[in-house]
Amino acid sequence: MIIVFLIIVIFVLWCISVRRRLAALNENIDHAMSRIGVQLSSLFDVLTALVDLLQGYDVQESQTLTENIKACRSLMTATATSDDVRKQECAIFGALSRISKAASLYPELKENEKYVKCMNAIDNYEKMIHTSRLIYNDHVTRFNRELRLFPTALLGGILGFHERDYLEVAEEAEI
Numbered sequence: 356m357i358i359v360f361l362i363i364v365i366f367v368l369w370c371i372s373v374r375r376r377l378a379a380l381n382e383n384i385d386h387a388m389s390r391i392g393v394q395l396s397s398l399f400d401v402l403t404a405l406v407d408l409l410q411g412y413d414v415q416e417s418q419t420l421t422e423n424i425k426a427c428r429s430l431m432t433a434t435a436t437s438d439d440v441r442k443q444e445c446a447i448f449g450a451l452s453r454i455s456k457a458a459s460l461y462p463e464l465k466e467n468e469k470y471v472k473c474m475n476a477i478d479n480y481e482k483m484i485h486t487s488r489l490i491y492n493d494h495v496t497r498f499n500r501e502l503r504l505f506p507t508a509l510l511g512g513i514l515g516f517h518e519r520d521y522l523e524v525a526e527e528a529e530i
Contacts (some may be wrong), residue, residue, distance in 0.1 A: 387491035
């Protein structure tokens, strides 16, 4: 009787341990996604500043871009999916492409100090997002590996944990 009781206690403790480990790994993924969301939001803020700057040169293009950015911008959360991030990045690439085309028509815009600062900020945010994407994918790798390994694989699905998707580089697209 004592042996059966000890086996049950050990099994319950093992289940608790697996649940805690998977929850911690899952939380790391959610945190990394939140970080990407904050960086994307900041990048949209810089894009908005660029569009405001463009308004002094090309009112029609800036109004179109402002409407498109507002339509495409959404708050990224820890529960966002890789598709949500990809859509946000496509919107950013599209807006940057259109801003670059408009800037090529106005050489004085490219020489504007605010324009140069905004472009440098965009470059910095893109580097941070790239780094955060690597961190996110690393956490996903650890989590998915843990879910696939025996004996955790037996319990992971029962506890409600499922493999997470990796973030892939978004294709450049116009909005």
